[in-house]
Amino acid sequence: MQFGLNDEQLAAKEAARRLAQDRFAPRAAEIDASAEFPWDNVRLLREAGFLGMAFPEEYGGGGADHVSHVAVKEEIARACLSTCTIMAAQYLGSLPLMLAGTPQQKARFLPPLAAGERLAAFGLTEAGAGSDASAMRTSARRDGDSYVLTGVKCFVTNGGAADFYTVFAKTDPQAGTRGISAFMVEKGTPGFSFGKSENKLGIRASATRELVFDECRVPVENRLGAEGSGYKLALRTLDHTRPGVGAEAVGVAQAAFDAALRYASERSVFGSPLAEKQVIAFMLADMATQLEAARLLVYRVAALIDAGATTFTLAAAQAKLFASEMAHHVVDKALQIHGGYGYMKEFPLERYYRDQRITEIYEGTSEIQRLVIAAQLLRNGSGERR
Ligand SMILES: Cc1cc2nc3c(=O)[nH]c(=O)nc-3n(C[C@H](O)[C@H](O)[C@H](O)COP(=O)(O)OP(=O)(O)OC[C@H]3O[C@@H](n4cnc5c(N)ncnc54)[C@H](O)[C@@H]3O)c2cc1C
Structure with missing residues (x-):
């Protein structure tokens, strides 16, 4: 599914996938084990223009739309969520400046951030x-x-x-x-x-x-x-960045799903591949469906922002909540499909399992997303968008 991504958005996603699979995925287990801050990955993100891709062009950023931005995050998270988190924090830390900064403040701080020279x-x-x-x-x-x-x-x-x-x-x-x-x-x-x-x-x-x-x-x-405007500014910032956390969740879940699908096709038990057991095949069917639903919610809120929506608190909270809880479930099932091997560090499942968990906590826990969603519904009525 490409959610009707245009050529430019598809090209950004494809470029991110290539970089992430060629350079980030091979190092992900090593930097997870050493907990070493990956300055080399930061350099690669900078060179690819991803650190400042969603920053305004007039300050040297890429001027990319939100759909491209979440699509790129998804691909980077699919390879290495630590690296994606660093990129996400670049945006999170700079957004208050983009949303509320004066032209002088923007001229002073944004160019080195947009260029990825500063974090x-x-x-x-x-x-x-x-x-x-x-x-x-x-x-x-x-x-x-x-x-x-x-x-x-x-x-x-x-x-x-x-x-x-x-x-x-x-x-x-x-x-x-x-x-x-x-x-x-x-x-x-x-x-x-x-x-x-x-x-x-x-x-x-x-x-x-x-x-x-x-x-x-x-x-x-x-x-x-x-x-006195800081609290509102923090909430506005989080409305913009929560879809990005949803994209992180989709990326990790996709990686876990890909591994599970491959493993289920290759692993034989009781004389036939795991994937031929209906229990496992149905598990994979549910995982793929939930993954796709989450991706759609994430891309939809990004498309809403691109279309000029001024209020998207509800859609942003729904996308983060659903995608992060989907990832919890999908990664768990993917690990289960790997049996004991899923529990071992030789396979990436246990890292996905640990990494995914943060998407339910930072930028507002799942409980807080539910509070936000309920408050929006009680204030504005049905969440249905036409
Ligand atoms: C790895 C990591 C990176 C982070 N990065 C950043 C960052 O860059 N910048 C930053 O400012 N913060 C950051 N955070 C902080 C993160 O946003 C908070 O941890 C999160 O918002 C939860 O706050 P808390 O940890 O104080 O938990 P608490 O607020 O104490 O919550 C504890 C539990 O109570 C639940 N709870 C809280 N209130 C309610 C309620 N009203 N009703 C029902 N349940 C409730 C919560 O959902 C949670 O389950 C990061 C956290 C982590 C773990």
């Missing part, structure tokens, strides 16, 4: 504030022409590797979600350092690290959007 990261979560980001404690106190940031962000993808950080902090602790503002903070700013690096279940080669702000002075001109 970005997004610092919203804190130890006591994940799903409920409004409980954040990091503060930004205005002092003349600066804000002084104090606090600790955790679980930040590309933490330590990135040069530019979008950081959310409370400028008015009494004002709830309206008291949060966003700032662009550069690596090397005095008072900004990196804390604990996380040792993770999956996407082990991606960096996940604490950001520590100790009286870190950030100039007023680094604030993104109006004071």
Whole structure:
């Protein structure tokens, strides 16, 4: 299925598949085992133009549409989800700037990000504030022409590797979600350092690290959007990036499915190939159908954004929720089809199994997606789109 992808979108998907299968797939197990941040893959993503593919052309980006972007992410995730996560965080960390930055801020920060010469990261979560980001404690106190940031962000993808950080902090602790503002903070700013690096279940080669702000002075001109608009900006950003997490889930599930289909055709039990056992054949039929449904949801929301939709919160949450839970199920079944071999590190199934799990957690857990979907339905009625 190509969901009516046009020639340009198909070419982007095909180029991503070639790069990912030739260069990322062969190294995926090794960097998973070593948890080494793959700077060589970052270079390849940069050279292929994928790190900045969805950035505006006027700032040196590829100006690609959202359908191409999710199609490319799917192919990269299919080979190596760690690498795809690094690419995704580049977009996540830069989107607040694209959505709310002034022309001066964009001219200053976007070109090196669009060129992939610098990496970005997004610092919203804190130890006591994940799903409920409004409980954040990091503060930004205005002092003349600066804000002084104090606090600790955790679980930040590309933490330590990135040069530019979008950081959310409370400028008015009494004002709830309206008291949060966003700032662009550069690596090397005095008072900004990196804390604990996380040792993770999956996407082990991606960096996940604490950001520590100790009286870190950030100039007023680094604030993104109006004071107090940071929470809304974070949510708008996540609406744009959740389809990308859905694409990651589709990519990993496709890889697991491909392996299962091959294995079921080659492995003989009780005198005939596994695939000829109806239980296994039906399992494969269900997996392929669920995979395709998830892909359609992901591509549909990307197409909606490309068509100029201004509100797509519902469709983005549905795509992420369905695709990530589909991947959980499909990868699990693919591992099951491999029997004991699926459990061994010689086969990639156990890595897919560990990697896939993050798609149900970051950028809003499945429970949070359900809360978002329910709130949208209760506010706007039926989710049916014509
Ligand atoms: C590998 C990795 C990379 C990440 N990258 C980033 C990043 O780049 N930037 C960033 O800012 N954050 C990042 N995160 C953080 C991630 O977005 C949060 O972990 C996630 O939003 C959940 O927050 P939490 O961990 O605090 O869990 P909690 O919010 O404490 O949730 C715990 C459990 O309670 C459930 N829950 C919470 N609220 C409700 C509710 N109202 N009703 C029912 N159930 C509820 C949750 O679904 C979950 O199951 C990353 C996390 C990981 C693991």
